[in-house]
Amino acid sequence: MKHLLWPVLGKALYWRTVRVGGRAFALAAIGIAGIVVGGVVTPGATKVLEASGSFSLSVWYAGLILLQTLICMHGLVFRAAGVPFRQTWPLIAVTTLIASFVAIVFHDAPGPAGSIAMICVLLLVLARSEWVWVVCAGIGMVSLALFLWWPMPDSSSPNTLAVVQSIVVGVVGAIAVRATAWLAARTVELAAANAEISRLTVQKERTRISRDLHDRLGHNLVSIMLRTELAERLAAVDTAQASRESKAAHVLAQQALQDMRGIAHGTLVADLDAELAAAIDLLESRGAACRIRIGEQPEGALAETLAWVVREAVTNILKHSQPVNCELELIRVGDRFEFVIANDGLLAADSAAPRHGLAGIAERVERVGGTYDADTDADGDRFELRVTLPATAPRQETGTPA
Template sequence: MTHALRPPLLLRMRPVFQVLTDVAIAAFLGVASVSATIARIPPNDEGEPLRIIVGSLMALPLAVRSRRPVPVLAAVTGTSMLTVALGWVHPHAALVPDLLLVFALYPVAVTAETRRAVAALVLSASGISAAVLFAVAQEQQPDWGRSLPMLATQMVIPIAVWVMGRAVRARREYEARAVQQVLIDERLRIARDLHDGVAHSLSLITVQASVALHVADERPEETRSALTVIEATSREAARELRRMLGLLRAVDEDPQTAAQLQPAPTADRLAELADHAATAGVQVDLRIGEGLDTVPATIGLAIYRIVQESLTNVIKHAAPARCVVRVERTGDALEIEVTDDGRRAPTGHPPGHGLIGMRERVAVYGGEFTAGPLPGHGFRVHAMLPLEGMPA
């Protein structure tokens, strides 16, 4: 539903609030900067209009600081340097230029890349400092003992604000990466489940279709049997796809739909995998240990998928063959072992997604996974899933 994706009203109004905030800051500091520049006008001095204009130009750019942070910082720094160097603002108490620098520097620290942000800090802070030192040097009796510590104290505030801005930027980047990683992990999970759920069924369908094609004329009964297996396997694949698509489409606002979804397959359905494999010429010896009914559903799904993908590989690469599937609890771990005696022709191709998917599933639980050919012929898949904290 498209209307549900609209952000809340306050979130949509945030850009407006940001603009109004920047305008308010510019107006307040504009009054302060104009007051600071005209406060030291000597008697009979006719430069008041010019001081008002320059004082206004010191702060007015802050009205667009969120949209043009770097040009605003340059304008604020330049006008502040001018007023301080000309002595229009007292160099020993340059509070207004310091505040202007703080508000102009923060957006640059938040939005700019590291090099640009560091350059902005160095150039602006050093520019203001140089203007203060120049103004102090023009005095008849420069008070360096007072000016230098005061200048150092005043520069601490912009530097601290800059550091805070960089911290905000780092936090935002981390949150963005975290969200992106969640999306990537979810895509990989969906891809892994689709591969494990559909590849097994398609492998059976391919084998049975090949059998039906070769015996269609001579042995019609075997053809009928192969087509029956294809029909049953297709139904199973369609059911698996409906379950997964239902999970993807389920939303919190519709709990009834979510409640009607079929549960994910677990270790109690391993016998179905063995029966399907038998129809493709793989005789499965299923050895299931005790205590599997107490494992969590997530572990049960991992058991099912690992065995499913292992049998799929046997069907695709080694059928007809014999296969032993052993699943049992050994202390604080769950052991899964699938071995076959089939002969695989060397292809020279890298491992497919099946082994990678199994390895990733085991890695999620901090387990161990190995897979490789046996001496002579055959193949072995072995996985250990830790079960710490589970009832024995």
């Protein structure tokens, strides 16, 4: 019996489904119990008492119907948990046995009809196919036939009004039970969907913070390292220049602190003009000769995306090469913007190694409908990054990147 009433379903999942269903399950249980007590238990037990004159028999009848109701509630949890009908059919078998027992014991009273009707209620809860209405209608016809033609005392024979009332209660109750089961199942699905949305939202925010920390603070830290190294080398030969480099490193440290706060609060915005100027200044301070060609620039989300690209591209250059010559070009060609940044002096260990920051560049560019390409020449000495952006950003992508 334990295996029949507890199909192949972990207890943890069972109770988690009950907790997730929460108020919806409580309302469903109250609704089904109300329908059964008002439409089956009360009139059935009364008629059993009138027909047999035995209060204990009427209590037995009511108890068996309520047992079928508890099995129905059990099935409602399985339905909401997504357990297929092939695993929950034992519940139908158990309630059918109860209905058969009631039909045999209470054959002299109109009780069997109510017990057989509980099979329909359970089917309406468990079965997902719309054919369940046909099956329940068939069971209802059999129940009605037993109700009308089963041999019973004349005093308990139903009148036309009672039959009509039973049909109306049955139809309305069937619709209510089916709707209740549907509502409970949808509530569990909605709660699971909301939990998944929350999880994905947290994951997206973590990804944003991780990406921004890598792109922004990584660049600042590399810049600070380079300027402090330069200041240390110049300290003995050019104290004035060493002092300027030290001050520049201090400014970068302050900027890194502000950037960290902006990342934490999601308010960090990159400025394209500032990034282009900082990139040129940093590359030249490293001793690279820069060839620059800046034409028309994008605006809005496109400009912000390109600013992040410039920052990350320069960080990659400083980390993976010792550039002598750099090229930086931004022009508009028809309905698109083309940005190219290239450098020589690749370190031998990094000439063929993939750069982690390029994945962040690709992600940002693709989000605004652009394309991205990075390549190293045959000698492994020159690296080129090419980004193409549309002239107009997609509507859903305007604003600060997530």
